[in-house]
Structures are given as structure tokens and as C-alpha cells.
Amino acid sequence: MRYKFLTAALAVTAALNFAGPASATDLEVTHWWTSGGEAAAVAELAKAFDATGNHWVDGAIAGSGGTARPIMISRITGGDPMGATQFNHGRQAEELVQAGLMRDLTDIATKDKWTEVVRPKSLLDSCTIDGKIYCVPVNIHSWQWLWLSNEAFQKAGVPLPKDWNEYVAAAPALEKAGIIPLAVGGQPWQASGAFDVLMAAVGGTDTFLKVYKDKDAKFAGGPEVAKVFKAADDARKMAKNTNVQDWNQATNLVITGKAGGQIMGDWAQGEFQVAGKTAGKDYTCLPGLGLNEVIATGGDAFYFPLLKDEAKSKAQGVLAETLLDPKTQVAFNLKKGSLPVRGDVDLNAANDCMKKGLAILAKGAVMPWTDQLLSQDTQKQKEDLFSEFFAKPDMSLEEAQKRFADIIASAD
Amino acid sequence: MSSSQRPSKLFRNLNAKVASIPMILTALVVFVGGTAWTVLYSFTNSKLLPRLHFVGLDQYHRLWSTSRWLVSIENLLIYGAISLVFSLVIGFLLAALLDQKIRFEDTFRTIFLYPFALSFIVTGLVWQWLLNPDFGIQRVVRDLGWTSFSFDPLYNSSIVIYGISIAALWQGTGLIMCLMLAGLRGIDEDIWKAARVDGIPMWKTYLFIVIPMMRPVFITTLVIIAAGIVKVYDLVVAQTSGGPGIASEVPAKYVYDYMFFAQNLGQGFAASTMMLLSVVIVIVPWAYLEFGGRKRG
Amino acid sequence: MVDVASLSAGTEARRRDAAGPSGPRPRHVLSRRNIFLYGTLIVMAVYYLLPLYVMIVTSLKGMPEIRLGNIFSPPVEITFEPWVKAWATACTGLNCDGLSRGFWNSVRITVPSVLLSIAIASVNGYALANWRFKGADTFFVILIVGAFIPYQVMIYPIVIILREIGIYGTLTGLVIVHSIFGMPILTLLFRNYFTSMPEELFRAARVDGAGFWGIYLRIMLPMSLPIFVVAIILQVTGIWNDFLFGVVYTRPDTYPMTVQLNNIVNSVQGVKEYNVNMAATILTGLVPLIVYFISGKLFVRGIAAGAVKG
């Protein structure tokens, strides 16, 4: 599962009204959405697609992107492509596209004016390679959220923090009450993601962009970033008693009040929802950790391998339009806890946290995320560094920052 | 294979050659060809898809300056040493105990061997559960009243590799025991009698007479264990996924992760070439000695 | 009928040494040797049995009991819910038919793979043992060394090979992959076994005019039941337990049981359902376990025949 969140979103838009008769065709769709909230969201997509008269053959691959992606790539390169697949951001699909394995969706996009409906527009760029569009973004996911358990703070007798700094200050009280201050699961991407969030929130948007976009290694080794490492050190101390692996187990610690909070993307909201918790009452969300209210425009996208079978190709078109259909967008994103990629949909049903996100989005306070800025290779190295950092309390900040700067220096 | 210029030789044993085609194809195309392919591409900067864009030894430089790779190698050495020593010692000990004309031999043997039938995935999941500090052994001991008791190898960076070894030994020693037992049973009863008449104590008989006699068994066993060690992967994935942090990473996982996860095929190929290299250094001389030179007696 | 004189001499001697020890050497049930011997065995047996025990009791408990109780305590209230769920309703994504589908997939993968790999390897072993031709040993050494190559190294080249043949993603492809990777150890087994058979047999058959296949089918096969049993056991357990190939070379609707196990265990929905996980784990391990328990002694005997006489 893990990669889904790192998955950057490729932007695109579209409101498709794909006309023409839809004949019943089985289309296998692979993805790694297998947790409770995710599965519920996928079901919405399947329902919508089945309603077109075709049949969604679910190809869920549990484990992680690490397990799922090789299978997907092997199948595409091995000549046994699925009908459609959830995938990561544009940089990785680039090679598949260059190898001529992916389907060009430009004609559909043009016909249905995706460029006009997709919001923010930057999403589209990630789907575009050499002027052609190869993927359908389905949602906007943002990483920069702090999820707090109201119950835990009540129990510890401290007021709910309004930002990261207050949260750190409250940590000793939480600990005293036998509560893990911060839940960070054992999967490497969680540690790495949390660090990126701290970079954006504590360091600020400029710092973030200077490091990850400009790949300024000298800056990455400098005092500005050292502040971020200091915050990461706080997080490391607060998280030291977390004994779980999966991100949703960590979320579950917050849901049950065993942990004070978690830095996690908006998909965590799906878990709260499945658990029947209400935003504002049972839990509180702080976008940008309450410090820097910006939304990163990551997300999930679907890619369509080039198929020989004409019926299936047609069904791919139907699926592409279904994914961007306003109704599907609403149903899917409500379950998933993510934001729709089109602004023209009605989201009255959205809860508090989602509305906060929508408001930030409406203000245009968006920034790109690491998945769009860095290669998978660099991301992996970063993950290795931060999972080690979080697991090893004796790893010094200087050493960690030096290694971080090295990674940025060689980043591509 | 034979060239067509010497048809008389080519057609000798023709059936045997035809029957060996799958083996020859496997050996040449898959094993030799696949290996060569991987080695070749380890000198490229292939990312998601293999591409012949050579970058010299860059991938290797990066590999050996990556702390995760170094940790992986270190873990493999520790895990390998533990596996070799303990599975040989425990396997032999169990076999020797079972060889004492004991009652219920079949029952004990069945008990020691059954984990071998289970996959590493299953093994990893079971031991993850047993070693879980909140539910497993640690909690049970604490519930008994020893509240400061701490046994959480899977959550402690410095000992996590031992936690994995425990599970690996659980799964694998039965087979070693079986091999050893077969070896012990293959030893002439008269040798034991002669040693007793000579007044040689049992442990000396084992050490100086029986074990040297079992040299072929030990070599076979060693090779089987060694093969398992280098490949260790599923167990780590199922039990810890390499964590906490990168404390239980192993080379096979590095290869897999960098090939598919980080989408840096070149790096993955370089790492796997290093693994191959170590395997080749150990195995080729052995294999040639064992199977190449010796003619049928 | 015993010599009378000797008998009387015996009586004499008996009188002489009436006080000396007689009969069996004294052996106490609780001798130090026995305490050590059985003590060690029992301790080890507990170590080996514990995980199975924990798996079983956990799979029979409800989640609340697991959270509160001790993993070793027997279930207060036995429930088969987790088993039913693991078998029939546990979800991976949208597929909520548990392990049942994976079970049948595994059967469909395992049976042909076992048959093909054993057929190939036994003929290989036979050719290597009895019909040596120039270069055969070299191929064999390559094969054995190949057994040590980490599978990860081969995944990519094999994808390419299968794609070129056009069987990537099919069951046939997976069966061939299993046959390839089972070949080294099986060929070794068969070669050693056939080598250990008396060569007179082989020569006699050749004198009688039997050819390569004739000897194989009529002489070697009927005499190789033990090694075939071992090969079958090794392959059934090996292929059934395979994860990596199953996950890479199949598509989701033909996933083997191990892959589904991983999917179910890793598809965490809220809290980890340890009881369902354990039930699923047992279910997945059941087939190899049954094979093992049924074949028991043959398994051990076969290992002796194949592996030891190297």
C-alpha cells in the first residue's frame, strides 16, 4: 500500500461525457488500495464502471507499492498488460511511455476538455509527456496533516494544541498519561513522509522548494534545514514507543486514543470515517501542522496500457471518462478522504477536515510534492535514511543531515 | 554443444542429449544467459526499464557507499554465521539424540521436521506474532509478574537479526537434523562397537570418528544451508520488512527494493552481481570438486 | 543338549561368585543420561511445537480475548468464525472470497508444475548418471551453481524470455518457471539416486537391447519409487509455499494461496485480526503439512537416498 501516498498526482481534468454504446467488456484494474477506507472507495469506482455496462475486474495487490509495482511493470513490459492500473507519478511512467507501452489519451482529453476541468492545472502537467496525455488523475492527496486524538489530550489534561510547537510542548504530559505522543509506523515511507511534512511546515514552502526542487545540497546541509532536523528529532523522541508497522495501525492508535497524534496524509481520514469518528468531536486535523497551511498536490492516477483488443481499448476509454465523472469523483473522494480533481463538483457531504482542505485549495495555496520533484530512486534513499533515523535514537542530527545533503546532491 | 562438423559424435548418445535439452537450455539460457544479462546491465544506468547506457562502475561505487547495503551485508554475515553454526550444531545434536535408540523417536522426529513443510511467509508471520511485545512472549512473562522483563527482538535494532534467526532456525533445523540422522544411520554399527571395545568415550567417538566419517553429509548440508542464507528474503519481509529502520535489511531485499521499488534497475543489478560474486567464489570450486571431476566408480 | 560338563562347571563358578552382579546392568528410568536425553528432547519439542500451538489457539479465539489474554492460554470460548472468514470472506480489495480461490489456484499451479519438473529432472538425472556425454558435467555444474543464484537476479531476464516466447502471465509460464528453478536440486537427487543403483541392471538392460527410453521407463522408473516420493514431497511443498514467482508471474485471478495469505494478512482494515491471520496461515500451511505427515518416513528415507550419498 505504501506507495499510494507517495504517489504524486498527475494532473488532468476532464468531464467526460463519453457518448456511444458501451458493450459489456471485462477490464482488469490493478491497484494497491486494500485498507478499509481504500477498499470502500475503490468499490465506488467499480460500481460506477459496472454501471456503464462493462465489468470491473478487481486486481487488488496488497502489501505495498513495492510488491505491487514490480508486478504491474512486469505485466506491462512482459506483454500481459491489465486494462488499467493505479500508478505513480509521471517520472516513472515516462519510461513505459517511451517504450510505447502506454496508451495515449490525448484524443479523449481534448474531446472532453480535460484541461478546462482539472484543478489545479499543475496536475495535468504530470500526466503530460511530449505534449500528450497518458493518465487520468482521480484525486488530490496531501500529506501535510496532523491528526490529533481529542480523547488522548483530554486524558492527559492538556488542551488541544493548535500547531506543531504546542504539540511538542504537550508531549511530556501525554507520555506521563501513558500515551504515545506521536504514532509513526514502521514502514519506511511514513518516516520519510513525516520528515517532508516537517520540512514544509517548519521550514516553510521556500525551504522545501529550495531543497527538493532546486536540489541545493549546500542549503540542505545548512542551518535552515538543521531546524527541520531539530523538529524531526522531537518527532523521533515522541514516536519512540510506537510498535506498529502499517500506517493504518498507527492511525488506529490515534483513533483509540492510545496515541496523541499522527503526521499522515488525508487518506488517514478514511480510517477515522470507517471507525465512525467525527471530525472536530473525536479527532482534530491540522493542515500544514498548523504552521504552514498549504496543500501539496499529490494524488493517485490511473494509467492505461496499450491494448490490442479493440473492445478492451474501448472499455478503457469508458473507464477513463467514468473516473473523471463528477458523480464518481464525489463518491470516490468522500470515501477515500481525498479531494476531487475537479472544482465543479458538489461536496456538501464533505466533513470538517475535507472542507478545510477544499478551502486551502480554493485559496490556491498549493505546492508540488516530493513525488513529483524527486525520482523514485532518491525517494527510496530518503526513506532508508529516515527509517533508520527514526529507529535509531543514537543517530546524531549532524550525521543525518550530512547524509541527507549527500542524497540531495546526487538527486535526480 | 557439439558442432555439426562431427556428426558421428553428435549422434552418439543422441537420446540422452535430446532428453537433456531442457537442462541444457536452463543452464545456458536462464542461468548463464540471465546472469550475464544482469551483470551486463549492472554497468548501465537503467532505471525503470533496462537500457544499455553504460556508466562504468558508478553503480558499484554508490552501492558500497550506501549505509543500507553495508548494514545488509553485515546482517547477512551475522545471520549466515548463526544459521551455519546453530543449524549444524542443533541439527546434529538432535540427530545424535534421536540416534540413541530412544522411545518415541518417530514422534520427536516428526515434531522437529514439520516446520520445514511451512513457507517462510508462514514462519515469519507466526514468529512475528510470538515475538510481538504486546501479545507474545514478553507480555506473557510480564503477566507472570516479572514486569521489567523485556524481550522484543523485532523492535530492537541491535538484536532484530537474531529474532529473525530464531524463526529461521525453527523452520530449517529439522531438515538438517534429518540429513544428519540419515548420515548417522549410514554409519556402520560395527564402528560404534569397535569404539566401545576400544574404550573411546561417546563424545570422542562422535568428534574423532563419526563426524569425520560424515564429511560428505556435512558438505551437502553446508551447501544447502549456504544456499538458503544468501537467498533469505521472504522471512525478513514477512517478519520485519527490514525494520526497525533498516536494522534487519538483507542483500536480497536490497536488490528487490532497488530494482522494483526505487526503480533503479542498474543499482539492483549491481547489488545482485555482488551477491553472485560471493556465491560464485564459494560455490564454483565446491561444485566442480563435487560433481565435475569425479567419474562414476 | 548343552554339554553336561560345562553345565556343572558353570554351577561351580556360580557358587564361587554368587555375590557378583548378575542380569542386566542397572539402568534407572531417571538416570542422568535419560534425564539429559529426554529433557533436551522435550525442551526442543516444546520450542518446535509452540508456534503451531499458538497458531491454533489464536485462530480459535475472538479478538477481545486475544487482546486481553495470554497467547498461550487455550481459548475460553472456541469460535470458528476466524476460520470461516479466512477461508471464505476475508477481503483483498474488492475480492472478499478469502483464501478459497487461492487454494484452487495453488492446486492448478502445483499439480502440473510438480509433474513437469519431476519428469524433466528425472530424465536429466538418468541421462547424467547412465548416459554421460561430453559436456554433460559442465551443464550440471552450471545447473547446481544456478541453484544458488538469488531468484531476484533472474526475475527480469525471465520476464524477457517468457515475453519472447509469448507465455508471460500464463499458467504455462509459471509452470515452466517452477520447473526451471526446481531443476537443480531435483536433478541432483535423481542423479545421485540413479548412480547408486547397481550398474549391472543398466548393463543387463542394454544387452537385452533396451534403449534410452526403454531402460528409463521399464527399469529405472519402477525402481525409483522412493526418490520419486521425495521429489514429489519437495516439489509440492516448495511450489505450494512459493511466493515470489506466484506474485510476479501470475495475474490476480490466478494468485496462489501464499500470495493471497500475504494479501489478507497485509490488508489491514483497522485493527489486525490476528485470529483470522492465524487461521489463514494454518490453512495455507495445511497442504504441505498434510503431505509431510502422510509421507513421514518416506520423506526421511528419501532424503537419505538422495542427499546423503553425494
Add this chain to the structure above:
Amino acid sequence: MAAEIAKPSVSIQDLSLNFGAVSVLQTLNLDVAEGEFIVLLGPSGCGKSTLLNCIAGLLDISEGRIFIKGKNVTWEEPKDRGIGMVFQSYALYPQMTVEKNLSFGLRVAGVPKDEIAKRIARAAEILQIEPLLQRKPSALSGGQRQRVAIGRALVRDVDVFLFDEPLSNLDAKLRAELRVEIKLLHRRLENTMIYVTHDQIEAMTLADRIAVMKGGVIQQLDAPQTIYNRPVNRFVAGFLGSPAMNFLKGRLEKNGDGWSFVADDLKIPLGTYQFDGQPEAGPAVFGIRPEHVSLNSGTGWPFSTAANVEVVEPMGSDTLVWLQLAQQKFSVRVTSERTPKNDDAVTVGFDPMRASLFDAENGSRI
């Protein structure tokens, strides 16, 4: 030979051995004199090797006592019994040189180095294995290996040697050679030797006394000639001798003062036969060895009759002639020059003094 052995070298008293419910040796008694060569002879499964293992202390006995040199060794470890043992499969330690093989036990026992060297030198000299000392067993021939195995017993400097079918793994020629060597060895060392074999030639040639065993019981313990000529029962009679003794089934009948054996139309007067006790009329088996029967040698025999030759088996120096006597198979051993042809009519003659009569039911000698 039936003289009482005052100071037996090995004495076995009331020895029984059971494996679970199976009785392998039953209340067995055996005294072996100092310097005596005893052969335990019997078919496989008769318990002869088991008995040897009991004497060696390699098997725990169920009941009884074992004395060696007057010392009760029933509970002693093998090494403390003052025995050396030679095994059928040689049981040499394959990873050690011949010298190490010979010295290993001594070194473990802590015998001084020069003493070990002395003993090895002596054993090597006796067995003529000096050139082999630095070789490993795998580089030796079967005969050489067995010499080394004997050497290992020799260096232990013990009074009693136990041989467990030591020659069975050798081919016929080597076996004959080593047989003589063992005999010479015994003459030279004058040790007590207990030798297990199923080969009657070895038994006959080597033994001072033979103990013929069957079913865990010693059937007869006697000098080889006695056993050969006066077997105590039908089993012993049949087991020893090649070609085997002829057995005719019939009845023992009294006529007047004398007894005679009647089978079909055959009536053998037993005037010269020495009965073991008081005979009784009834079914009986008449046994006579083929070489104690003569063919066409006149009518001077206490008994003679006519018969037809059925098959002739030349065996080199001798020929075995098969006939029908009283509707039963009967063989006669003749020298090659006097061989009749198939279907020849011949006269068979013998002296019942050389025959053995057995009870038809329990097989014991009458």
C-alpha cells in the same frame, strides 16, 4: 573334551537375553578354557553374534552372569573386560591411518607413548602390515583391512579375542588364506578366542570346540570330529557336512534281540549301532553321511542293497551319486575313478555303526 574346566577363561552362566517379548538367548551356559579356540556356529538368526556381543558387553543381558578370567564382568564396560574384537565389516576408522587406527584406543586410555609404539610394532610384525602403517583404510585391500582390524584387537594386549564373522566379506581364496593365518596367530599367541561364523569349514578347521547354535540355544558343544560323527540331533547333523547327511524316514523296530530300521522295503539291521540309551520302537530318522556309504564294493558290509543311479554330480576329486532308496533321495560320495553312469544299477553298502538315528519327533539322537 568333556573334562571339567577348572579355571575357565570365559564363563557364561544362565545367560538369557530378551528383546521385549522375544527371547533371543535362553539360559545359556558356556565355559571356555584358557587358550581355547571356540567357534560359535549356526545359521543366521541363531543368536551366535548376539552371544558374542553379550560377551563383549556391547549388549546388555537380561539374566545371568559373565565371567572373564574369573572376574565377574556382567556389568563392566566392554573396554574393561579384557577383550579385543574383530568385526565382519572391519570397522576401521576411515579417516585415520592404520597406525592411528591401532593406537587410538590406547591413546584414549592414556597408555604411554613408547608403550603404544612397542605394541604397534609388535602387532605390525605379527600381521606383516608394517608397510601399511601410514595408509588409510580406503587404500587397503579387504585382506589387509582385516589384518589391521585384527591388529587393533592385538594391540589391546588382552586375553580374549572375539571374532564376529571376520572373513565373511572376503572372497573364497582370501578367506582360506586368512583362515590359516588366524590359526597360526592362535598358535603363536595362545589366547582364548571366540569366533562366530556360519561357515562350517571355518568352524571345522579352526575350532578346538564348536558350539552349534540354533534358536538361541547351544545345541552341541564338542570337538569338531565328535560333532561331525556323533551329532546330538538332526539339526546339528544336517547343518554340518557338505554334501549334507542323508536322512531316511522310517521306523525303529525290534526283532528278536536286535533292533532294525525299516523304511518301505528297506530293512537295516542295527547290530553295530551304538544307542545313546534304551531305544524304543517307533518312527525314526536314519542318517548317514554320503562319504560313509560305499558303492559297488562287494557285500562285506553289515548292510547292502541294490539301487539305480539317477544323477551324477562330479565335484573334482569326488563325485556325488544320487540314488533312490526306499523311495527317498540318497547320495553317495565316491572317488572320481569309480564313478558310475546314469541309470547304472549299483550296490550300496555301509556300516550302521557310522550312522546316526534320530527321534522322528524331537530330532534328538537315539
